[in-house]
Structures are given as C-alpha cells and as structure tokens.
Amino acid sequence: MNKTDHPITANDARAALESLASASNITANSMRPPLWLILLCAVSLGIKTAAMGLMINNSLWNNIQWGSYMVCCLCIASWIIALRAKGITIKVVDVNITKAALISALLICTLLVSSRVIHLQTGSLLFPYIAGALNTLILAYGLHFGLRWNAQEKEKN
Amino acid sequence: MATVCFDELIHAPNRLKICALLAPVTSLEFVTLCEQLGVSDSVLSKHIKSLDDAGYVVINKKTSEGRQRTWLSLSPKGRKAFAGHVEALKEIVG
Numbered sequence: 333m334n335k336t337d338h339p340i341t342a343n344d345a346r347a348a349l350e351s352l353a354s355a356s357n358i359t360a361n362s363m364r365p366p367l368w369l370i371l372l373c374a375v376s377l378g379i380k381t382a383a384m385g386l387m388i389n390n391s392l393w394n395n396i397q398w399g400s401y402m403v404c405c406l407c408i409a410s411w412i413i414a415l416r417a418k419g420i421t422i423k424v425v426d427v428n429i430t431k432a433a434l435i436s437a438l439l440i441c442t443l444l445v446s447s448r449v450i451h452l453q454t455g456s457l458l459f460p461y462i463a464g465a466l467n468t469l470i471l472a473y474g475l476h477f478g479l480r481w482n483a484q485e486k487e488k489n
Numbered sequence: 490m491a492t493v494c495f496d497e498l499i500h501a502p503n504r505l506k507i508c509a510l511l512a513p514v515t516s517l518e519f520v521t522l523c524e525q526l527g528v529s530d531s532v533l534s535k536h537i538k539s540l541d542d543a544g545y546v547v548i549n550k551k552t553s554e555g556r557q558r559t560w561l562s563l564s565p566k567g568r569k570a571f572a573g574h575v576e577a578l579k580e581i582v583g
Contacts (some may be wrong), residue, residue, distance in 0.1 A: 345581035355509035419518030
C-alpha cells in the first residue's frame with residue numbers, strides 16, 4: 333500500500349525536493365575529479381587537438397598526438413578506478429545525457445576535426461593552436477562544473 | 490517521462506536521500522553511502538532492508554583484498570518508482 337494520491341502538503345513536497353537537490357550536490361562533489369587530473373586531462377586533449385591539425389607529413393606531431401591521446405585516456409581511466417576505490421561506480425555511458433554535456437561534446441569533436449580540415453585547406457598554423465586552447469578550456473570547465481550542472485539540470489527536468 | 494506516482498516508502502527522508510544518491514551512479518558502497526548520509530550502519534541497514542523488500546534496491550556483496558564490500562544500486566523498478574515520486578513531488582509543488 334505504498335501509493336497514495338496527495339498525502340503531503342506543498343511545503344513538505346518543496347522540502348523533500350530541496351533535500352533531493354542537496355543529495356545530488358553531495359554526489360556531484362564526491363564524483364568530481366581532483367583539479368590536477370582535470371588540468372592534465374584538459375591540457376592533453378588540447379595538445380591532441382593542436383597536434384592533430386599540425387601532424388600532416390610530420391611524424392613528431394603524429395607521435396605527440398597519440399601520446400597526448402593516451403595520457404587523456406589514462407586520466408579518465410585513473411579517475412574511474414579512483415572512484416571505484418572510494419566506493420562509487422559511475423555510469424560510463426549515461427543515456428540521460430544533458431543538453432549542455434551534449435553541446436560540449438559536439439563542440440570538442442568539431443574543434444578536433446576543424447583543426448585538421450582548416451589547416452589542410454588554408455595552411456593556417458594558428459588555427460590548430462586556437463582549437464587546442466579552446467578544447468582545453470571547454471573540457472576543464474566541463475569536468476570542473478559539469479557534474480553539478482548535470483545534477484541541477486536533472487532536478488529542473 | 491516517468492509516470493507520476495507518489496510513493497510513501499521512498500518519501501521517508503533518509504530513504505529519499507538514499508534513492509537520490511543511488512540514482513546518478515551505477516552503484517555505491519555501503520560504507521560510502523553511510524558517510525554521505527551521515528547515519529550509522531544499523532540505521533542504513535534498516536532503510537536498505539525496506540527498499541530491498543520492495544525490490545527497489547539491488548544488494549551485491551563482493552570480497553576484495555580479504556574484506557567484504559557491499560555494493561548497492563537502484564533496480565530498474567526502483568529507478569522508475571523514484572522518478573515517478575520526484576514527478577509527483579514536483580506536481581504537488583506546482
């Protein structure tokens with residue numbers, strides 16, 4: 333007999349929703365990676381983006397590109413392992429991805445591809461560096477504030 | 490969109506927080522959940538038992554490095570009930 337229609341007042345419901353929001357913040361804070369890991373991950377993605385654009389006929393940039401890609405993957409893997417040691421297993425693929433996370437992911441992919449395409453088409457040496465810097469900022473910002481935004485957005489929906 | 494359904498079992502303050510903490514993750518360890526809720530083992534055990542009896546929580550006991558770790562996760566039924574309950578709360582607030 334768990335289900336009833338309206339057994340509580342609006343104030344009780346509001347208080348319950350507030351306690352849900354605080355619980356979501358606790359989860360978001362406990363899942364957030366440390367700042368050094370965020371920076372390492374973001375900088376390695378930025379280097380990968382720049383190297384991807386500049387690597388044409390250049391094995392050094394190609395090696396840098398793969399090296400930074402591996403560092404980025406290792407950062408993510410070590411974060412997941414560290415969380416598991418702390419007693420939290422996260423959803424690696426979250427089907428309830430928020431709009432902000434989706435836009436960030438698309439933007440990062442677009443910058444990765446355009447870094448290469450624009451360099452190939454225009455020969456611009458500057459654009460891959462700009463794209464790399466932008467990807468660093470987007471990922472760092474997303475990893476630092478993203479989990480909390482996700483929690484808040486899911487609360488609103 | 491979840492079906493709007495107020496659930497008195499979930500609505501108890503600690504059980505509501507347990508569901509809220511379990512919802513965004515795949516699973517949480519019992520000890521971690523105790524710390525995050527700020528309650529004792531026995532209090533948490535009692536709430537988990539109620540949720541388990543209703544089929545809302547899945548309890549998974551694993552042994553690693555010589556000690557037993559209890560992992561808790563929301564079952565699909567539990568996720569649906571929690572989502573429905575949150576919708577019901579939002580509807581009551583208006």
